[in-house]
Amino acid sequence: MTSLSIEESELLSALKRGDSDAYERLVREYGGRLYAAAYRVLGRETDAQDAVQDAFVSAFRALDTFEGQSMLSTWLYRITVNAALQILRKRRNRPERSMDDLLPGFYEDGHRKNPKPTWSPLSDERVQQEETRELIREKISELPEDFSNVITLRDISGLDTEQTAQVLDIEPGAVRTRLHRARQALRTLLEEEYAT
Amino acid sequence: MNDSKDTCREVIEFLASYLDETLEEQARSKFDAHLDVCPYCRDYMTSYEDTIRLARSTGSDAICDELAPLPEQLVQAILKSREP
Structure with missing residues (x-):
């Protein structure tokens, strides 16, 4: 069972074939929304850019295992927000309170x-x-x-x-x-x- | 909220449900009755609501255009990460 639209299915197939144009399309089409999500979590432009880069690197590595259980955009969004939360964790400079x-x-x-x-x-x-x-x-x-x-x-x-x-x-x-x-x-x- | 002795504890425990208006009517009535006579819980509710406003306001300042393209340098850095 897949949650992908026809357009996303075609894009995913091209990505799994290693099509460079598909990778570029993925980054350009989805990047803005993912950056906005990361920026909302982090509130700093440079950190949000780092989160988006980390997220795409993670997504590229995991593409082979992604089978369309959710929409591609949803899957990328989850990866990005988690990448932003990781950066937030590293940014902590105060001891955690009980x-x-x-x-x-x-x-x-x-x-x-x-x-x-x-x-x-x-x-x-x-x-x-x-x-x-x-x-x-x-x-x-x-x-x-x-x-x-x-x-x-x-x-x-x-x-x-x-x-x-x-x-x-x-x-x-x-x-x-x-x-x-x-x-x-x-x-x-x-x-x-x-x-x- | 069955025991009137516990209402301060319960008011604070169920505050989120009260503010979300998801409490049942009977529980909501008891909640309101307690707030009428307890300045401490009224004060707590004000401070809890302000805390939510403060957090939401923090997020509202970090909204940017989702349709704006990524900086070209970032796009290239991301694509370069695919290279062996």
Whole structure:
């Protein structure tokens, strides 16, 4: 069973024959979308270019084993986003924080430990500041990778739950759980910046 | 959310479902009732929503034209990687 269109099937056959023109067509036709996906994850042009290059190199190597279970574009997209996440991992320059320290604690009766009702709603202007965006990426990079990957794909890249599950090869339920935990942990990390 | 003693814990646990509007009506009513009387959970919800806004705003700044061609230098570097 193949998910490929006729056009993609023909392109895949040409690629598997080693047709150089087909390789060039693949890079030129799909490169822009893949670059945009990598840039969304990484937020830096040079890193996004590295991710796209890494992705195509991986895809070229794996072409023989690709049998069209998904669309060619979907397959390339998954490889690219994973290449971008690999670069994100290498880019980490802060120690990973323990989730136990970042999630809210509760007493046995269900009340939260040390609640501080001090958060003032943020203005759009403050949310959209360039330094705010840098801060958010920095704080997300302090989360354990299982959680930083999910919040990066869901909230920053804008993938839905199913797409995120496919890229990370996990169940949609795990995406939902990790996303909630990741947002809670990020919220804790932001408390020192935004709580009054 | 069956035990009223646990509602702070449960409100925070089910916050994402509440905001996604996927909670069942009865659970949603209990959730609302708890928020009416608990400033800590109201505050937590505000900060949770702001956290989502902040993360989404970070992504919205990194959108580029999907139809734009790759730089020629990058295309050539990628194609060169096929060479033995």
